[in-house]
Amino acid sequence: MALIELDHIGKTYDLGLSQVHALRDIDIAIEAGEFVAIVGQSGSGKSTLMNIVGCLDVPTSGRYRLAGRDVSELSDDELSDVRNLEIGFIFQSFQLLPRASALENVELPLIYRGVSKKERRERAIESLERVSLADRMKHKPTELSGGQRQRVAIARALVTQPSLLLADEPTGNLDSRTGEEIVRLFLDLHEKGNTIVLVTHEPKLAARCPRAVRIVDGLVIADGKGRDVAMANAEAMGADVVAQVIAAEEAAAAAARSRGAGA
Amino acid sequence: MSAEPGATPPAPRSPEPQARPRADAKKKKIGFFRRLIRFAAEVADAVTQAVRSLVSHKLRAALTISGVCVGIMAVIIIFMVEAGMQVSFARQLSALGPNTLYVHRWAWGVGGRDWWKLRNRPSVGQFDYRSLVANAKLPIAIAPVANTEAVVMRAELELKNVDVRGTTEAFLEAGGWQLRKGRFVSDFDDELGSDACVIGADLEDAFFKNQDPLGQRLKVGPTTRCTVVGTLVRKGNAFGRSQDGVLVLPLSSFLRSFGAKRGLTIAVVAAAGKVMETEDEVIAVMRAARRLGPDQEDNFSVNRQDKILQGFNQTMMTTNIVGILVGVITAVVAGIGIMNILLVSVKERTREIGIRRALGARRGSILMQFLCESVIVALLGGACGVAMGAGAAALLDLISPVPASIDPAVVTGGVVGSCILGAIFGLWPALSAAFLHPIEALRHE
Numbered sequence: 001m002a003l004i005e006l007d008h009i010g011k012t013y014d015l016g017l018s019q020v021h022a023l024r025d026i027d028i029a030i031e032a033g034e035f036v037a038i039v040g041q042s043g044s045g046k047s048t049l050m051n052i053v054g055c056l057d058v059p060t061s062g063r064y065r066l067a068g069r070d071v072s073e074l075s076d077d078e079l080s081d082v083r084n085l086e087i088g089f090i091f092q093s094f095q096l097l098p099r100a101s102a103l104e105n106v107e108l109p110l111i112y113r114g115v116s117k118k119e120r121r122e123r124a125i126e127s128l129e130r131v132s133l134a135d136r137m138k139h140k141p142t143e144l145s146g147g148q149r150q151r152v153a154i155a156r157a158l159v160t161q162p163s164l165l166l167a168d169e170p171t172g173n174l175d176s177r178t179g180e181e182i183v184r185l186f187l188d189l190h191e192k193g194n195t196i197v198l199v200t201h202e203p204k205l206a207a208r209c210p211r212a213v214r215i216v217d218g219l220v221i222a223d224g225k226g227r228d229v230a231m232a233n234a235e236a237m238g239a240d241v242v243a244q245v246i247a248a249e250e251a252a253a254a255a256a257r258s259r260g261a262g263a
Numbered sequence: 264m265s266a267e268p269g270a271t272p273p274a275p276r277s278p279e280p281q282a283r284p285r286a287d288a289k290k291k292k293i294g295f296f297r298r299l300i301r302f303a304a305e306v307a308d309a310v311t312q313a314v315r316s317l318v319s320h321k322l323r324a325a326l327t328i329s330g331v332c333v334g335i336m337a338v339i340i341i342f343m344v345e346a347g348m349q350v351s352f353a354r355q356l357s358a359l360g361p362n363t364l365y366v367h368r369w370a371w372g373v374g375g376r377d378w379w380k381l382r383n384r385p386s387v388g389q390f391d392y393r394s395l396v397a398n399a400k401l402p403i404a405i406a407p408v409a410n411t412e413a414v415v416m417r418a419e420l421e422l423k424n425v426d427v428r429g430t431t432e433a434f435l436e437a438g439g440w441q442l443r444k445g446r447f448v449s450d451f452d453d454e455l456g457s458d459a460c461v462i463g464a465d466l467e468d469a470f471f472k473n474q475d476p477l478g479q480r481l482k483v484g485p486t487t488r489c490t491v492v493g494t495l496v497r498k499g500n501a502f503g504r505s506q507d508g509v510l511v512l513p514l515s516s517f518l519r520s521f522g523a524k525r526g527l528t529i530a531v532v533a534a535a536g537k538v539m540e541t542e543d544e545v546i547a548v549m550r551a552a553r554r555l556g557p558d559q560e561d562n563f564s565v566n567r568q569d570k571i572l573q574g575f576n577q578t579m580m581t582t583n584i585v586g587i588l589v590g591v592i593t594a595v596v597a598g599i600g601i602m603n604i605l606l607v608s609v610k611e612r613t614r615e616i617g618i619r620r621a622l623g624a625r626r627g628s629i630l631m632q633f634l635c636e637s638v639i640v641a642l643l644g645g646a647c648g649v650a651m652g653a654g655a656a657a658l659l660d661l662i663s664p665v666p667a668s669i670d671p672a673v674v675t676g677g678v679v680g681s682c683i684l685g686a687i688f689g690l691w692p693a694l695s696a697a698f699l700h701p702i703e704a705l706r707h708e
Contacts, residue, residue, distance in 0.1 A: 014669040051702050054621070056620075056621060057701075077625045077627070080623050080626075081293060081625070083620075084623020085293075090339065091705070095614070108619070111308050113297065114300040114301030114302075114554075116299075120304075
């Protein structure tokens with residue numbers, strides 16, 4: 001049984017005069033432990049898909065099973081619990097509470113599942129250590145760099161030990177060097193067994209994922225190895241994509257080298 | 264389904280908790296004990312967030328809090344003055360004595376409309392007094408009291424508006440007074456029409472500072488002179504007026520000086536527990552003395568302190584209604600202030616709401632978070648209002664004739680009331696926050 005089973009998912013927004021079919025007929029299954037990129041241009045429906053996968057929204061048709069549980073017809077409170085228990089969100093704009101310290105931000109999801117204060121603190125510290133931010137725990141988000149903020153967000157997503165990490169353009173607000181840092185962190189988490197679904201419009205990022213799904217106009221048009229999916233659409237996207245994929249491969253090689261050097 | 268074989272799980276899986284078998288995930292549920300901790304943690308978090316939000320917008324919070332504060336203060340002052348009146352009234356009433364009946368031409372607590380019925384009644388006089396003394400068996404003591412206001416002088420000193428009373432020995436028992444020095448006017452003084460007089464604490468202070476008043480002479484009104492034979496223990500204020508500006512003369516001397524036809528009040532002291540029987544007897548004796556036929560109404564009144572209480576309670580009811588009305592108006596004004604600050608807070612923190620919802624906050628958690636904020640604002644305002652109201656009431660009691668006292672019930676009511684106020688007026692903004700769509704909240708700039 002797959003962790004995520006999207007079965008003929010459709011999402012239609014009723015705008016009164018017209019209807020917008022954000023998702024038409026999405027059929028995807030993702031196994032536990034996979035690292036999947038969902039790629040698509042803006043307006044392709046990938047954000048809608050990610051909201052549905054993240055249980056922030058419900059589909060208008062089709063069935064979505066997360067960890068064997070049909071979440072299409074859950075109540076609002078049940079969806080909240082599913083978000084808390086099963087999913088770790090990572091957003092493009094980090095979405096940290098501005099007035100709370102890094103540690104408090106990481107503790108936040110644990111509040112909503114009734115973890116005692118002591119355990120919350122321990123787990124949050126542990127989680128921040130995993131993203132190498134143990135020395136920045138007391139800092140407010142405004143006192144952290146973009147990359148550090150995103151690592152706090154990742155620590156927050158990891159602290160609940162979710163079944164699924166859901167990242168929406170996680171490198172979109174970062175410069176390329178910090179972006180690379182975050183990508184390596186994801187690859188590392190994937191190696192340790194985390195399931196990651198990453199939404200991006202960058203072929204460069206998709207190329208580094210073991211699997212990528214391309215969405216156009218609410219339909220899956222390609223599903224396969226990240227590199228293949230990124231390259232497949234090169235004609236439509238322009239030669240730029242090829243350059244991006246090559247850059248991505250170089251980055252991956254560099255990452256492997258640095259890891260080798262470190263080890 | 265559509266996954267390629269190459270993309271399926273990576274070969275080396277470390278024993279991280281995330282990688283545990285999925286069958287376990289199905290059982291993931293939040294148990295009862297966890298719910299309790301969750302509730303406590305959410306409340307603690309909500310309070311922290313609310314305090315942070317208020318601290319980061321000090322001016323805005325201060326304005327709203329002062330709005331609530333002023334409102335609560337107004338209500339607190341009203342109720343504390345009312346409580347003060349009740350306390351001083353009870354004191355006054357206890358001076359009348361719970362077992363004392365007052366036979367008088369007028370009925371106490373009778374409003375303007377009935378005045379016409381009573382105006383043709385004859386005054387209560389010496390004859391009625393003598394009839395009661397002769398024929399009533401149940402009373403412990405019977406004291407006739409005549410009173411007027413007069414100027415009292417000693418050499419250059421003069422005291423205006425002195426409550427001058429003419430009475431007999433029994434008055435001491437009937438009126439709840441206690442002797443401090445010397446003796447009271449006796450029945451002997453009354454028979455002789457002597458010039459003995461007993462003075463209250465105010466007169467003693469005014470005329471005889473650092474002197475022994477006994478044996479000293481005073482001039483009462485234009486013509487009368489008297490010799491002080493005793494002084495009375497201070498009774499204190501009632502209704503913001505001193506009760507101690509009193510001078511007691513023997514009844515006969517009083518009537519000689521201030522007019523023999525003056526109406527009396529006859530104070531009749533009943534034995535404890537026999538007030539009703541005594542009242543019946545007094546009425547019977549009075550009716551017989553006045554030769555009233557069975558078809559005639561009483562042309563006198565037997566008053567008891569509880570009749571005053573009735574009149575007083577009516578007055579208090581009016582005050583109460585005014586107090587409640589003022590309370591409601593200020594509550595609405597203050598409540599709108601709270602609602603306003605909360606709506607702004609919800610607007611500002613829309614993204615935070617989205618984040619929290621994404622991380623697993625239920626609608627109830629968000630609702631509670633904002634209710635906490637509004638209750639804290641209201642509570643701060645309420646506490647401040649109660650403190651200031653109590654201070655103002657104490658000051659009022661001290662420097663003005665309006666009595667006021669700090670009633671714990673009013674303090675509790677003020678604090679609890681402001682909490683309820685916060686919850687009621689915070690409800691709508693909190694609900695609007697709770698029902699925001701998580702995605703739209705997250706996208707909010």
